[in-house]
Amino acid sequence: MPEIRLPRAVAVPARGRPGFREEFADFLAFVRRPRLGPRLPRRWRDAEAGVARHGSQEWLGGLGGPHLLGWVLVLWGVNLLVLGPLAASVATASGAERRLDALHLSWFHVVLWAPVIEEMVFRYGLRRPAPALWLLPVLVSAMLMRPSLAAGASVALACGAIAAVLAWRGHRWPRTWLRRYARAFPVVFHLATLAFAFLHLANFRLGQGDWLLLPLLVLPQWASGLVLGWMRVRFGIGASIALHACFNAGPMALLWTLQNHAPGLLDG
Incomplete structure:
Protein backbone atom coordinates (compact mmCIF):
# COMPACT_ATOMS: atom_id res chain seq x y z
CA MET A 1 0.00 0.00 0.00
CA PRO A 2 1.31 3.45 -0.82
CA GLU A 3 2.68 5.65 1.90
CA ILE A 4 2.96 9.40 2.12
CA ARG A 5 6.21 10.80 0.82
CA LEU A 6 7.39 14.34 0.52
CA PRO A 7 7.23 15.78 -2.98
CA ARG A 8 10.87 16.78 -3.01
CA ALA A 9 13.72 14.32 -3.34
CA VAL A 10 15.11 12.87 -0.15
CA ALA A 11 18.82 13.28 0.31
CA VAL A 12 20.51 10.52 2.26
CA PRO A 13 23.87 11.25 3.88
CA ALA A 14 26.66 9.61 1.95
CA ARG A 15 28.81 8.93 4.97
CA GLY A 16 26.82 5.96 6.17
CA ARG A 17 24.33 4.87 8.72
CA PRO A 18 23.79 7.49 11.44
CA GLY A 19 25.31 6.83 14.84
CA PHE A 20 23.22 6.82 17.99
CA ARG A 21 24.11 10.44 18.78
CA GLU A 22 22.92 11.48 15.34
CA GLU A 23 19.72 9.52 15.83
CA PHE A 24 19.17 11.19 19.19
CA ALA A 25 19.73 14.65 17.68
CA ASP A 26 17.33 13.79 14.87
CA PHE A 27 14.75 12.66 17.44
CA LEU A 28 14.97 15.97 19.34
CA ALA A 29 14.63 17.95 16.11
CA PHE A 30 11.70 15.76 15.06
CA VAL A 31 9.83 16.29 18.34
CA ARG A 32 10.22 20.05 17.98
CA ARG A 33 9.01 19.92 14.38
CA PRO A 34 7.50 16.59 13.32
CA ARG A 35 7.64 15.92 9.59
CA LEU A 36 7.05 12.95 7.34
CA GLY A 37 10.50 12.67 5.82
CA PRO A 38 13.15 11.81 5.13
CA ARG A 39 13.62 8.23 6.23
CA LEU A 40 16.95 7.53 7.87
CA PRO A 41 19.20 5.02 6.05
CA ARG A 42 18.80 1.55 7.46
CA ARG A 43 22.01 -0.09 6.27
CA TRP A 44 25.52 0.97 5.38
CA ARG A 45 25.11 -0.16 1.79
CA ASP A 46 21.96 1.92 1.33
CA ALA A 47 23.58 5.02 2.76
CA GLU A 48 26.74 4.59 0.72
CA ALA A 49 24.66 4.17 -2.43
CA GLY A 50 22.77 7.36 -1.61
CA VAL A 51 19.34 5.74 -1.76
CA ALA A 52 16.46 5.35 0.67
CA ARG A 53 14.48 2.16 0.19
CA HIS A 54 11.01 2.99 1.42
CA GLY A 55 8.92 -0.03 0.52
CA SER A 56 11.08 -2.73 2.08
CA GLN A 57 11.73 -0.60 5.15
CA GLU A 58 8.17 -0.50 6.45
CA TRP A 59 8.22 -3.87 8.22
CA LEU A 60 11.19 -6.17 8.80
CA GLY A 61 13.46 -4.15 6.53
CA GLY A 62 13.43 -1.24 8.96
CA LEU A 63 14.98 -3.30 11.74
CA GLY A 64 18.43 -2.86 10.22
CA GLY A 65 18.39 0.88 10.79
CA PRO A 66 17.93 2.16 14.34
CA HIS A 67 20.16 1.39 17.31
CA LEU A 68 17.37 -0.47 19.09
CA LEU A 69 19.42 -1.49 22.11
CA GLY A 70 20.53 2.10 22.70
CA TRP A 71 16.95 3.36 22.58
CA VAL A 72 15.74 0.59 24.89
CA LEU A 73 18.40 1.52 27.44
CA VAL A 74 17.52 5.22 27.18
CA LEU A 75 13.82 4.55 27.71
CA TRP A 76 14.46 2.18 30.61
CA GLY A 77 16.79 4.70 32.24
Missing part, protein backbone atom coordinates in the same frame (compact mmCIF):
# COMPACT_ATOMS: atom_id res chain seq x y z
CA VAL A 78 14.48 7.70 31.85
CA ASN A 79 11.45 5.78 33.07
CA LEU A 80 13.22 4.03 35.94
CA LEU A 81 15.13 7.02 37.27
CA VAL A 82 12.88 10.00 36.48
CA LEU A 83 9.39 9.52 35.09
CA GLY A 84 8.53 6.27 36.85
CA PRO A 85 9.18 7.58 40.38
CA LEU A 86 7.31 10.80 39.53
CA ALA A 87 4.29 8.86 38.27
CA ALA A 88 4.40 6.62 41.37
CA SER A 89 4.41 9.63 43.70
CA VAL A 90 1.46 11.15 41.82
CA ALA A 91 -0.42 7.85 42.09
CA THR A 92 0.15 7.82 45.85
CA ALA A 93 -0.91 11.45 46.23
CA SER A 94 -4.05 11.05 44.12
CA GLY A 95 -5.06 7.66 45.51
CA ALA A 96 -4.82 5.97 42.12
CA GLU A 97 -4.29 2.21 42.12
CA ARG A 98 -3.28 -0.12 39.32
CA ARG A 99 -6.07 -2.29 37.93
CA LEU A 100 -3.75 -4.94 36.53
CA ASP A 101 -1.50 -7.12 38.63
CA ALA A 102 1.79 -7.15 36.75
CA LEU A 103 2.66 -10.52 38.29
CA HIS A 104 -0.25 -12.14 36.46
CA LEU A 105 0.27 -10.64 33.01
CA SER A 106 1.43 -13.05 30.32
CA TRP A 107 4.47 -12.61 28.12
CA PHE A 108 2.18 -12.95 25.10
CA HIS A 109 0.06 -10.03 26.29
CA VAL A 110 2.90 -7.69 27.23
CA VAL A 111 5.61 -8.47 24.66
CA LEU A 112 3.58 -9.40 21.58
CA TRP A 113 -0.08 -8.42 21.73
CA ALA A 114 0.21 -4.94 23.25
CA PRO A 115 3.14 -3.73 21.10
CA VAL A 116 1.58 -4.90 17.83
CA ILE A 117 -1.97 -3.69 18.49
CA GLU A 118 -0.98 -0.36 20.07
CA GLU A 119 1.57 0.48 17.38
CA MET A 120 -0.91 -0.35 14.64
CA VAL A 121 -3.67 1.72 16.27
CA PHE A 122 -1.67 4.80 17.21
CA ARG A 123 1.27 4.90 14.80
CA TYR A 124 0.71 2.87 11.64
CA GLY A 125 -1.45 5.63 10.19
CA LEU A 126 1.18 8.31 10.73
CA ARG A 127 2.71 7.44 7.37
CA ARG A 128 -0.21 5.52 5.87
CA PRO A 129 -3.39 7.37 6.85
CA ALA A 130 -5.49 6.14 3.92
CA PRO A 131 -5.38 2.38 4.71
CA ALA A 132 -5.23 3.05 8.45
CA LEU A 133 -8.74 4.52 8.42
CA TRP A 134 -10.06 1.21 7.07
CA LEU A 135 -8.01 -0.90 9.48
CA LEU A 136 -8.82 1.11 12.61
CA PRO A 137 -12.24 -0.48 13.35
CA VAL A 138 -10.66 -3.93 13.43
CA LEU A 139 -7.64 -2.77 15.42
CA VAL A 140 -9.68 -0.84 17.98
CA SER A 141 -11.90 -3.89 18.41
CA ALA A 142 -8.75 -5.91 19.06
CA MET A 143 -7.89 -3.59 21.96
CA LEU A 144 -11.13 -4.70 23.62
CA MET A 145 -10.45 -8.41 23.11
CA ARG A 146 -8.81 -10.75 25.56
CA PRO A 147 -5.33 -11.46 24.18
CA SER A 148 -5.05 -14.95 22.71
CA LEU A 149 -3.62 -16.71 19.69
CA ALA A 150 -7.12 -17.20 18.27
CA ALA A 151 -7.94 -13.50 18.67
CA GLY A 152 -4.62 -12.56 17.11
CA ALA A 153 -5.23 -14.84 14.15
CA SER A 154 -8.71 -13.41 13.56
CA VAL A 155 -7.41 -9.83 13.71
CA ALA A 156 -4.55 -10.66 11.34
CA LEU A 157 -6.93 -12.32 8.86
CA ALA A 158 -9.34 -9.38 8.96
CA CYS A 159 -6.56 -6.82 8.49
CA GLY A 160 -5.00 -8.91 5.73
CA ALA A 161 -8.30 -9.13 3.88
CA ILE A 162 -8.84 -5.37 4.13
CA ALA A 163 -5.27 -4.67 3.00
CA ALA A 164 -5.65 -7.04 0.04
CA VAL A 165 -8.86 -5.34 -1.11
CA LEU A 166 -7.31 -1.88 -0.77
CA ALA A 167 -4.23 -2.98 -2.73
CA TRP A 168 -6.38 -4.61 -5.42
CA ARG A 169 -8.42 -1.43 -5.83
CA GLY A 170 -5.31 0.76 -5.72
CA HIS A 171 -6.80 2.79 -2.89
CA ARG A 172 -4.92 5.96 -2.05
CA TRP A 173 -5.67 9.55 -1.17
CA PRO A 174 -5.63 12.28 -3.84
CA ARG A 175 -2.44 14.31 -3.91
CA THR A 176 -4.23 17.38 -2.53
CA TRP A 177 -5.34 15.39 0.52
CA LEU A 178 -1.79 14.14 1.06
CA ARG A 179 -0.43 17.68 0.97
CA ARG A 180 -2.99 18.81 3.52
CA TYR A 181 -2.12 15.86 5.72
CA ALA A 182 1.58 16.68 5.47
CA ARG A 183 0.84 20.22 6.67
CA ALA A 184 -1.28 18.92 9.55
CA PHE A 185 1.17 16.16 10.44
CA PRO A 186 2.78 17.89 13.48
CA VAL A 187 -0.64 18.19 15.14
CA VAL A 188 -1.58 14.63 14.17
CA PHE A 189 1.68 13.27 15.59
CA HIS A 190 1.34 14.95 18.97
CA LEU A 191 -2.37 14.14 19.27
CA ALA A 192 -1.63 10.47 18.54
CA THR A 193 1.10 10.50 21.19
CA LEU A 194 -1.21 12.07 23.78
CA ALA A 195 -3.98 9.60 22.94
CA PHE A 196 -1.54 6.71 23.42
CA ALA A 197 -0.50 8.10 26.80
CA PHE A 198 -4.01 8.84 28.09
CA LEU A 199 -5.18 5.38 27.04
CA HIS A 200 -2.99 4.06 29.85
CA LEU A 201 -5.07 5.90 32.45
CA ALA A 202 -7.39 2.91 32.02
CA ASN A 203 -4.71 0.90 33.86
CA PHE A 204 -5.59 2.77 37.07
CA ARG A 205 -8.47 2.97 39.48
CA LEU A 206 -8.52 6.71 39.91
CA GLY A 207 -8.89 8.13 43.40
CA GLN A 208 -10.41 11.38 44.63
CA GLY A 209 -7.23 13.43 44.38
CA ASP A 210 -6.51 16.42 42.18
CA TRP A 211 -7.48 15.43 38.64
CA LEU A 212 -5.05 18.00 37.26
CA LEU A 213 -2.28 15.65 38.39
CA LEU A 214 -3.59 12.70 36.37
CA PRO A 215 -1.58 13.47 33.20
CA LEU A 216 1.55 12.97 35.30
CA LEU A 217 0.52 9.34 35.82
CA VAL A 218 1.13 8.63 32.15
CA LEU A 219 4.28 10.69 31.64
CA PRO A 220 6.29 7.48 31.03
CA GLN A 221 3.91 6.46 28.23
CA TRP A 222 3.96 9.96 26.75
CA ALA A 223 7.76 10.07 26.61
CA SER A 224 7.95 6.53 25.24
CA GLY A 225 5.28 7.41 22.68
CA LEU A 226 7.38 10.28 21.35
CA VAL A 227 10.30 7.93 20.71
CA LEU A 228 8.08 5.22 19.23
CA GLY A 229 6.38 7.73 16.93
CA TRP A 230 9.71 9.09 15.73
CA MET A 231 10.99 5.58 15.09
CA ARG A 232 7.84 4.63 13.19
CA VAL A 233 8.18 7.63 10.87
CA ARG A 234 11.94 7.39 10.40
CA PHE A 235 12.43 3.60 10.23
CA GLY A 236 9.04 1.94 9.74
CA ILE A 237 6.28 0.30 11.74
CA GLY A 238 8.35 -2.87 12.21
CA ALA A 239 11.04 -0.92 14.05
CA SER A 240 8.56 0.78 16.39
CA ILE A 241 6.89 -2.55 17.19
CA ALA A 242 10.29 -4.10 17.92
CA LEU A 243 11.29 -1.24 20.23
CA HIS A 244 7.94 -1.38 22.02
CA ALA A 245 8.28 -5.14 22.52
CA CYS A 246 11.87 -4.88 23.79
CA PHE A 247 10.92 -2.06 26.15
CA ASN A 248 8.05 -4.11 27.62
CA ALA A 249 10.22 -7.22 27.88
CA GLY A 250 12.56 -5.57 30.40
CA PRO A 251 10.08 -5.27 33.30
CA MET A 252 8.67 -8.71 32.48
CA ALA A 253 12.14 -10.25 32.65
CA LEU A 254 12.81 -8.48 35.96
CA LEU A 255 9.54 -9.72 37.47
CA TRP A 256 10.18 -13.26 36.23
CA THR A 257 13.65 -13.20 37.78
CA LEU A 258 12.33 -11.97 41.12
CA GLN A 259 9.48 -14.48 41.13
CA ASN A 260 11.81 -17.40 40.51
CA HIS A 261 14.92 -16.37 42.41
CA ALA A 262 13.93 -13.78 45.02
CA PRO A 263 10.19 -14.07 45.74
CA GLY A 264 10.67 -12.53 49.16
CA LEU A 265 11.40 -9.16 47.58
CA LEU A 266 8.00 -9.19 45.89
CA ASP A 267 6.21 -10.23 49.07
CA GLY A 268 7.77 -7.32 50.89
Whole structure:
Protein backbone atom coordinates (compact mmCIF):
# COMPACT_ATOMS: atom_id res chain seq x y z
CA MET A 1 0.00 0.00 0.00
CA PRO A 2 1.31 3.45 -0.82
CA GLU A 3 2.68 5.65 1.90
CA ILE A 4 2.96 9.40 2.12
CA ARG A 5 6.21 10.80 0.82
CA LEU A 6 7.39 14.34 0.52
CA PRO A 7 7.23 15.78 -2.98
CA ARG A 8 10.87 16.78 -3.01
CA ALA A 9 13.72 14.32 -3.34
CA VAL A 10 15.11 12.87 -0.15
CA ALA A 11 18.82 13.28 0.31
CA VAL A 12 20.51 10.52 2.26
CA PRO A 13 23.87 11.25 3.88
CA ALA A 14 26.66 9.61 1.95
CA ARG A 15 28.81 8.93 4.97
CA GLY A 16 26.82 5.96 6.17
CA ARG A 17 24.33 4.87 8.72
CA PRO A 18 23.79 7.49 11.44
CA GLY A 19 25.31 6.83 14.84
CA PHE A 20 23.22 6.82 17.99
CA ARG A 21 24.11 10.44 18.78
CA GLU A 22 22.92 11.48 15.34
CA GLU A 23 19.72 9.52 15.83
CA PHE A 24 19.17 11.19 19.19
CA ALA A 25 19.73 14.65 17.68
CA ASP A 26 17.33 13.79 14.87
CA PHE A 27 14.75 12.66 17.44
CA LEU A 28 14.97 15.97 19.34
CA ALA A 29 14.63 17.95 16.11
CA PHE A 30 11.70 15.76 15.06
CA VAL A 31 9.83 16.29 18.34
CA ARG A 32 10.22 20.05 17.98
CA ARG A 33 9.01 19.92 14.38
CA PRO A 34 7.50 16.59 13.32
CA ARG A 35 7.64 15.92 9.59
CA LEU A 36 7.05 12.95 7.34
CA GLY A 37 10.50 12.67 5.82
CA PRO A 38 13.15 11.81 5.13
CA ARG A 39 13.62 8.23 6.23
CA LEU A 40 16.95 7.53 7.87
CA PRO A 41 19.20 5.02 6.05
CA ARG A 42 18.80 1.55 7.46
CA ARG A 43 22.01 -0.09 6.27
CA TRP A 44 25.52 0.97 5.38
CA ARG A 45 25.11 -0.16 1.79
CA ASP A 46 21.96 1.92 1.33
CA ALA A 47 23.58 5.02 2.76
CA GLU A 48 26.74 4.59 0.72
CA ALA A 49 24.66 4.17 -2.43
CA GLY A 50 22.77 7.36 -1.61
CA VAL A 51 19.34 5.74 -1.76
CA ALA A 52 16.46 5.35 0.67
CA ARG A 53 14.48 2.16 0.19
CA HIS A 54 11.01 2.99 1.42
CA GLY A 55 8.92 -0.03 0.52
CA SER A 56 11.08 -2.73 2.08
CA GLN A 57 11.73 -0.60 5.15
CA GLU A 58 8.17 -0.50 6.45
CA TRP A 59 8.22 -3.87 8.22
CA LEU A 60 11.19 -6.17 8.80
CA GLY A 61 13.46 -4.15 6.53
CA GLY A 62 13.43 -1.24 8.96
CA LEU A 63 14.98 -3.30 11.74
CA GLY A 64 18.43 -2.86 10.22
CA GLY A 65 18.39 0.88 10.79
CA PRO A 66 17.93 2.16 14.34
CA HIS A 67 20.16 1.39 17.31
CA LEU A 68 17.37 -0.47 19.09
CA LEU A 69 19.42 -1.49 22.11
CA GLY A 70 20.53 2.10 22.70
CA TRP A 71 16.95 3.36 22.58
CA VAL A 72 15.74 0.59 24.89
CA LEU A 73 18.40 1.52 27.44
CA VAL A 74 17.52 5.22 27.18
CA LEU A 75 13.82 4.55 27.71
CA TRP A 76 14.46 2.18 30.61
CA GLY A 77 16.79 4.70 32.24
CA VAL A 78 14.48 7.70 31.85
CA ASN A 79 11.45 5.78 33.07
CA LEU A 80 13.22 4.03 35.94
CA LEU A 81 15.13 7.02 37.27
CA VAL A 82 12.88 10.00 36.48
CA LEU A 83 9.39 9.52 35.09
CA GLY A 84 8.53 6.27 36.85
CA PRO A 85 9.18 7.58 40.38
CA LEU A 86 7.31 10.80 39.53
CA ALA A 87 4.29 8.86 38.27
CA ALA A 88 4.40 6.62 41.37
CA SER A 89 4.41 9.63 43.70
CA VAL A 90 1.46 11.15 41.82
CA ALA A 91 -0.42 7.85 42.09
CA THR A 92 0.15 7.82 45.85
CA ALA A 93 -0.91 11.45 46.23
CA SER A 94 -4.05 11.05 44.12
CA GLY A 95 -5.06 7.66 45.51
CA ALA A 96 -4.82 5.97 42.12
CA GLU A 97 -4.29 2.21 42.12
CA ARG A 98 -3.28 -0.12 39.32
CA ARG A 99 -6.07 -2.29 37.93
CA LEU A 100 -3.75 -4.94 36.53
CA ASP A 101 -1.50 -7.12 38.63
CA ALA A 102 1.79 -7.15 36.75
CA LEU A 103 2.66 -10.52 38.29
CA HIS A 104 -0.25 -12.14 36.46
CA LEU A 105 0.27 -10.64 33.01
CA SER A 106 1.43 -13.05 30.32
CA TRP A 107 4.47 -12.61 28.12
CA PHE A 108 2.18 -12.95 25.10
CA HIS A 109 0.06 -10.03 26.29
CA VAL A 110 2.90 -7.69 27.23
CA VAL A 111 5.61 -8.47 24.66
CA LEU A 112 3.58 -9.40 21.58
CA TRP A 113 -0.08 -8.42 21.73
CA ALA A 114 0.21 -4.94 23.25
CA PRO A 115 3.14 -3.73 21.10
CA VAL A 116 1.58 -4.90 17.83
CA ILE A 117 -1.97 -3.69 18.49
CA GLU A 118 -0.98 -0.36 20.07
CA GLU A 119 1.57 0.48 17.38
CA MET A 120 -0.91 -0.35 14.64
CA VAL A 121 -3.67 1.72 16.27
CA PHE A 122 -1.67 4.80 17.21
CA ARG A 123 1.27 4.90 14.80
CA TYR A 124 0.71 2.87 11.64
CA GLY A 125 -1.45 5.63 10.19
CA LEU A 126 1.18 8.31 10.73
CA ARG A 127 2.71 7.44 7.37
CA ARG A 128 -0.21 5.52 5.87
CA PRO A 129 -3.39 7.37 6.85
CA ALA A 130 -5.49 6.14 3.92
CA PRO A 131 -5.38 2.38 4.71
CA ALA A 132 -5.23 3.05 8.45
CA LEU A 133 -8.74 4.52 8.42
CA TRP A 134 -10.06 1.21 7.07
CA LEU A 135 -8.01 -0.90 9.48
CA LEU A 136 -8.82 1.11 12.61
CA PRO A 137 -12.24 -0.48 13.35
CA VAL A 138 -10.66 -3.93 13.43
CA LEU A 139 -7.64 -2.77 15.42
CA VAL A 140 -9.68 -0.84 17.98
CA SER A 141 -11.90 -3.89 18.41
CA ALA A 142 -8.75 -5.91 19.06
CA MET A 143 -7.89 -3.59 21.96
CA LEU A 144 -11.13 -4.70 23.62
CA MET A 145 -10.45 -8.41 23.11
CA ARG A 146 -8.81 -10.75 25.56
CA PRO A 147 -5.33 -11.46 24.18
CA SER A 148 -5.05 -14.95 22.71
CA LEU A 149 -3.62 -16.71 19.69
CA ALA A 150 -7.12 -17.20 18.27
CA ALA A 151 -7.94 -13.50 18.67
CA GLY A 152 -4.62 -12.56 17.11
CA ALA A 153 -5.23 -14.84 14.15
CA SER A 154 -8.71 -13.41 13.56
CA VAL A 155 -7.41 -9.83 13.71
CA ALA A 156 -4.55 -10.66 11.34
CA LEU A 157 -6.93 -12.32 8.86
CA ALA A 158 -9.34 -9.38 8.96
CA CYS A 159 -6.56 -6.82 8.49
CA GLY A 160 -5.00 -8.91 5.73
CA ALA A 161 -8.30 -9.13 3.88
CA ILE A 162 -8.84 -5.37 4.13
CA ALA A 163 -5.27 -4.67 3.00
CA ALA A 164 -5.65 -7.04 0.04
CA VAL A 165 -8.86 -5.34 -1.11
CA LEU A 166 -7.31 -1.88 -0.77
CA ALA A 167 -4.23 -2.98 -2.73
CA TRP A 168 -6.38 -4.61 -5.42
CA ARG A 169 -8.42 -1.43 -5.83
CA GLY A 170 -5.31 0.76 -5.72
CA HIS A 171 -6.80 2.79 -2.89
CA ARG A 172 -4.92 5.96 -2.05
CA TRP A 173 -5.67 9.55 -1.17
CA PRO A 174 -5.63 12.28 -3.84
CA ARG A 175 -2.44 14.31 -3.91
CA THR A 176 -4.23 17.38 -2.53
CA TRP A 177 -5.34 15.39 0.52
CA LEU A 178 -1.79 14.14 1.06
CA ARG A 179 -0.43 17.68 0.97
CA ARG A 180 -2.99 18.81 3.52
CA TYR A 181 -2.12 15.86 5.72
CA ALA A 182 1.58 16.68 5.47
CA ARG A 183 0.84 20.22 6.67
CA ALA A 184 -1.28 18.92 9.55
CA PHE A 185 1.17 16.16 10.44
CA PRO A 186 2.78 17.89 13.48
CA VAL A 187 -0.64 18.19 15.14
CA VAL A 188 -1.58 14.63 14.17
CA PHE A 189 1.68 13.27 15.59
CA HIS A 190 1.34 14.95 18.97
CA LEU A 191 -2.37 14.14 19.27
CA ALA A 192 -1.63 10.47 18.54
CA THR A 193 1.10 10.50 21.19
CA LEU A 194 -1.21 12.07 23.78
CA ALA A 195 -3.98 9.60 22.94
CA PHE A 196 -1.54 6.71 23.42
CA ALA A 197 -0.50 8.10 26.80
CA PHE A 198 -4.01 8.84 28.09
CA LEU A 199 -5.18 5.38 27.04
CA HIS A 200 -2.99 4.06 29.85
CA LEU A 201 -5.07 5.90 32.45
CA ALA A 202 -7.39 2.91 32.02
CA ASN A 203 -4.71 0.90 33.86
CA PHE A 204 -5.59 2.77 37.07
CA ARG A 205 -8.47 2.97 39.48
CA LEU A 206 -8.52 6.71 39.91
CA GLY A 207 -8.89 8.13 43.40
CA GLN A 208 -10.41 11.38 44.63
CA GLY A 209 -7.23 13.43 44.38
CA ASP A 210 -6.51 16.42 42.18
CA TRP A 211 -7.48 15.43 38.64
CA LEU A 212 -5.05 18.00 37.26
CA LEU A 213 -2.28 15.65 38.39
CA LEU A 214 -3.59 12.70 36.37
CA PRO A 215 -1.58 13.47 33.20
CA LEU A 216 1.55 12.97 35.30
CA LEU A 217 0.52 9.34 35.82
CA VAL A 218 1.13 8.63 32.15
CA LEU A 219 4.28 10.69 31.64
CA PRO A 220 6.29 7.48 31.03
CA GLN A 221 3.91 6.46 28.23
CA TRP A 222 3.96 9.96 26.75
CA ALA A 223 7.76 10.07 26.61
CA SER A 224 7.95 6.53 25.24
CA GLY A 225 5.28 7.41 22.68
CA LEU A 226 7.38 10.28 21.35
CA VAL A 227 10.30 7.93 20.71
CA LEU A 228 8.08 5.22 19.23
CA GLY A 229 6.38 7.73 16.93
CA TRP A 230 9.71 9.09 15.73
CA MET A 231 10.99 5.58 15.09
CA ARG A 232 7.84 4.63 13.19
CA VAL A 233 8.18 7.63 10.87
CA ARG A 234 11.94 7.39 10.40
CA PHE A 235 12.43 3.60 10.23
CA GLY A 236 9.04 1.94 9.74
CA ILE A 237 6.28 0.30 11.74
CA GLY A 238 8.35 -2.87 12.21
CA ALA A 239 11.04 -0.92 14.05
CA SER A 240 8.56 0.78 16.39
CA ILE A 241 6.89 -2.55 17.19
CA ALA A 242 10.29 -4.10 17.92
CA LEU A 243 11.29 -1.24 20.23
CA HIS A 244 7.94 -1.38 22.02
CA ALA A 245 8.28 -5.14 22.52
CA CYS A 246 11.87 -4.88 23.79
CA PHE A 247 10.92 -2.06 26.15
CA ASN A 248 8.05 -4.11 27.62
CA ALA A 249 10.22 -7.22 27.88
CA GLY A 250 12.56 -5.57 30.40
CA PRO A 251 10.08 -5.27 33.30
CA MET A 252 8.67 -8.71 32.48
CA ALA A 253 12.14 -10.25 32.65
CA LEU A 254 12.81 -8.48 35.96
CA LEU A 255 9.54 -9.72 37.47
CA TRP A 256 10.18 -13.26 36.23
CA THR A 257 13.65 -13.20 37.78
CA LEU A 258 12.33 -11.97 41.12
CA GLN A 259 9.48 -14.48 41.13
CA ASN A 260 11.81 -17.40 40.51
CA HIS A 261 14.92 -16.37 42.41
CA ALA A 262 13.93 -13.78 45.02
CA PRO A 263 10.19 -14.07 45.74
CA GLY A 264 10.67 -12.53 49.16
CA LEU A 265 11.40 -9.16 47.58
CA LEU A 266 8.00 -9.19 45.89
CA ASP A 267 6.21 -10.23 49.07
CA GLY A 268 7.77 -7.32 50.89
